[in-house]
Amino acid sequence: MTRLTFRGTADSMGVPRVYCDCEVCNEARLTGENRRYRSVLQIEDEELGQMWIDCGPDWGRQMEAAGVRAPERMLITHAHFDHIGGLVEWADACRWLEQRGDAYSPAEVINEINDRFPWVNRQIQFNKADDGLTFGGWQVQTWKVCHGKNGYSYAYRFDHQGTGRSWAYCSDAIALSEDELKPLYGLDLLILGTSFYEEPYPFETRSVYDVKEALVLLNDLRPARTVFTHMSHDIDLRRDYVLPEGVEFARTGMSIEL
Template identity: 25%
Template sequence: MKVKFLGTGTSTGNPEIGCRCEVCTSNDKKDRRLRASVLIGVNGKRILIDCGPDFREQILGEEFTKIHGVLITHEHYDHVGGLDDLRPYCKLGDIEIYSNKIALDSLRARIPYCFNNHPYPGIPVLHLNEVASDKPFLIEGVEVLPINIIHYKLPIYGYRIQDFAYLTDVKHIPEEEYDKLKNLEVLVIDALRIKEHLSHENLEQALENIRRIAPQKAYLIHMSHQIGLHAEVQKDLPENVFLSYDGLELEF
């Protein structure tokens, strides 16, 4: 499996518009974060998790080959705002989108021109697939297991593929979902900032979940400028926990 972090930032991205803090003005490229998304290669298939407003910029440098499925965690704009930019990939085949009913209903309302009875030429051809959280499903032979997560009060999905799990926008993981997260090689998990937040884990809460889930390695995602400088924060993390950064590639 190969995983590339296309974006590792929160909804505003880093630098945040109008901010002159030490993170937003940092010269370290690891402090510059586009909106959160990963591209996974597994068993010859390519799977995208989330497709935010920076997708076009994120994907331009990647090989132009078929995307076999798009996993949507939830309907917030920073996770779905780039779906229209999938249209070039429709030359290689229709795009299959997977998520829960809440997210899919929101997509139908947000980009109705993709789903009306008489679509006009040139629009992205997207097929919405509602998937339940109580059993795995297949994307062209690749097994995907949804993980229920609570983002403030909104039920959203994380996803497990083989020994990799991706959990963004986490505030609470229901007790019964932890069994789905056993024996991970790599866990990617939300850690918005140092201070407590209404709808996201802070760094301390993310580390608590990492200790409980006990993956071999964990990578933090969806970070705001309030997380601090990449180089400084990394020094204080456990040896198996890492700040992700845009462009980071894993192979395992």
């Protein structure tokens, strides 16, 4: 059994946004239904171990919510601050726990991390994931995806050799080419980033699919189940968006099982 828990479901600013008095941000402050930390996924699986995807600036609070002192290993999608801002805190935790962190990412992402935080590799071992990874029966594939005006990110696909189960995590992407889309076909579960319901800004200034665009994509990709994450304060979880069957928004702390 594989359990996936959404410890963070927000875009780069989180919800509430500190400067914002919109209805969603104010609700997040008052009752917390729309409160969202930066996007992070916790994986619990006998073969994968306790693996996390990304390590943003809310990492400490997310670990406290999970009741975990240190992850067994971590995958990193790209080197934007909302996805790596917690590495410094993780490295410090490793130092105090007298253990070494275990992280995996494509080589160019590791190089960016080392440029920005050159000291964290004293406590965290960064391993190249470009040629794929194997954990028990799980084969993990990573590939570069378009992140619009923000450059690039990487997505991860997980395939289990024994059961045939497959799922993928693609949090930061837009305008994917057919080659970039290929690993997203035929999944049991797709976790996809959608910042707005319908983003009003010029396409060339954007970096993540909106919900309406993602729903069009799903007509071709046809995963058995889809969960949207990486949501801005445009998404109000109190609202019924009339999503198709098998499609839903992630909520902070929500767990699903494969």
